[in-house]
Amino acid sequence: MLSVISCVIKRNDGKLSILIEAIYSMSSAGDICLNVFFVSSASSGGAQLKLLSDVAQAVKGQGTIAWVNCGDSEGRKLCKKVKVDPSSKTNGVEVLHYKDGTFHTEYNRPATFKSMVAFLKDPAGAPLWEENPEAKDVVHIESEKDFRKLLKREERPILMMFYAPWCGVCKRMQPIFQQAATETKGKFVLAGMNVHPAEFDGLKQEFSVKGYPTFCYFEKGKFLHHYENYGATSKDITDWLKNPQPPQPKTPEVPWSESGSAVFHLTDESFDTFLEEHPSALVMFYAPWCGHCKKMKPEYDEAAEILNKDPGVLAAVDATIHKSIGERFKISGFPTVKYFEKGEEKYTLPQLRSKDKIIEWLQNPQAPPPPEKSWDEMPSSVSHLGAEDFREFLKKKKHALVMFYAPWCPHCKNAVPHFTTAAELFKEDRKIAYAAVDCTKGQNHELCKQEGVEGYPTFNYYNYGKFSEKYNGERGVSGAVGWLKSI
CATH class of the missing domain: 3.40.30.10 (Glutaredoxin)
Known part of the structure; x- marks a missing residue:
């Protein structure tokens, strides 16, 4: 079916060549067929063609738009072949999407530049947030210029949600945020902006956007607070807007070295002396932020309680603080577990992650199997x-x-x-x-x-x-x- 689109459409009015030949020569039929909008119109197009031409240029190399006027004799034959009847549509236009040579779906999202480009770049992706009718009270910002303009002209307080389209927490919070926008309409402005593209790196740095979503509160164009309740309901947001306050200081996490575990925590200064005093020692190099380290800590703690210095001790080094030790032993990933015998490094043991394996290995230390070359070494x-x-x-x-x-x-x-x-x-x-x-x-x-x-x-x-x-x-x-x- 797609071969009909790529081979039978005639460049008979000059306008069609804007949509196709400006992007591909007709010999590139194989590429054309991968991701296609087939747009059939009951008339000669006019404004529709301008929009489609802009979309075609924006998705050049990623998708194609084929436009046919079903109202003239040549176009009527093709429209009949692909069984479309745009005259039956309210606006006289029918848009079908073809993917990898087969019909995918009828396009029923807004006929706007942004929506059509987003669809062609990711046909299986979720619609844009602004396409949701329930998000009509959220102000959707597209550019930094629009953002600055909003801050300058808006007298009402603004709660801005900086987000990324792929972010799971953002998707979960969008319905809540848009409900809050409706409930506070007229008193506050709730706005959303996709700032994931690199062009917004400066904006993200300015407002400390280190993850998604990030909520920023403004009054008279000035940034005042972040809002950090990521499990909020719409009521939580509206209540907070009545009396906006900065986030409460977070209770600092107790460092592992201060948790009272049986693991010996070493520093740049104590490392060598400790190993001289303990001839058999397993040392875990870790980073506080590392998820796999956090998962391993309880196993390591329990193993330390059971071993109790015999046949060896378990120690740990926070390599983000005690950097010279990490550099000395070329620690490049976390956690890294090394075995030291009489103060000398003997083995690196990536297989030791559970309590049972740690205990079993330390009771009978054996050379690990030869390490596989890492991908970047090949x-x-x-x-x-x-x-x-x-x-x-x-x-x-x-x-x-x-x-x-x-x-x-x-x-x-x-x-x-x-x-x-x-x-x-x-x-x-x-x-x-x-x-x-x-x-x-x-x-x-x-x-x-x-x-x-x-x-x-x-x-x-x-x-x-x-x-x-x-x-x-x-x-x-x-x-x-x-x-x-x-x-």
Whole structure:
């Protein structure tokens, strides 16, 4: 059916060539068929064509728009072939979407530039927030210019929700926020803005947007407070707006070293002396923010209680504070467990995570199996990036598909050979990059958080350093290669 769209449509009035030939030559039929809006009209178009032309340019390389006037003789034949009748529609226009060569759905979202572009870039994605009729009382901000204008002109207090479209907490809070907007209409302005794109990095820094959503309260254009109740009801929000107060200081988490556990907590100063006094010691290098460290702590504590110095002791080092020790032993991920015998480093033991395994191993220390080479140590055409070179590298690439991963993740391990093979196929093209970021290494943790990584693996597509969209397609070689070729 799509071959009809790409091959039979005639460029008979000049206008059609704006929509298709300006983007593809007609020999690119295979690419055209991947993601298509087929727009049939009962008339010659006019204003519709201008909108469609703008949308076509915005999705160039990612999608195609084919427009047909069913009112003339040539167009009427094609409309009959694909069984469309725009005259039966209220506005005289019918929009169908075709994906990978087959009919996908009738487009019934708003006929606006923003909505149509968003749909073509992610046909399976959720509608834009502003498309929800129940969000009509939320002011939807699209640009920094519009945001500054709102702050300057609005006399009423403003509660701003900075969000990202993929964020689960944002999706959960949007209905609550829009209900609060309706309940406070006329007294307060509740506004929303997607600030995930890199163009808003300055804005995020200005208002301390370190995660999504972030709520900021303004009066007469001045920022006063953050609102931090992420489990709020609409009543909670409306009640807070009646008497806005800054967030209460959070009760600091008790450091592990002060929790009274049986684990010995070492510092840069005490490390060597301790190991001289304890000939058999297991040391866990950790970071307070590390989720896997938090999961392992109770197991490690319980093992320490049971072992009680015989046949060895369990110790820990916060490598974010005692950095010289971390650097000395080349700690690049957390947790890292090392065994020391008579003060000398002997083994690194990634397999020790549970209480039982720790106790069993320390009762009979054995050399671990030879470690597998990490992905970034293996020769390949994948560019392995870190927080220090991520943005600079991507700025130079027209197309970059980045895989954010964790070495322990089974799905990541399955994806690695396919991703590596795909990278090999594009290695001669300097404008294209397949890159990877190990989110467990050093400062990469913060980078992954900033890039919206909520699980592993996560695939993000960037265009000259700017985040464009998430790739959620098939993870095999054909999926990754075919998708990038279609852009």
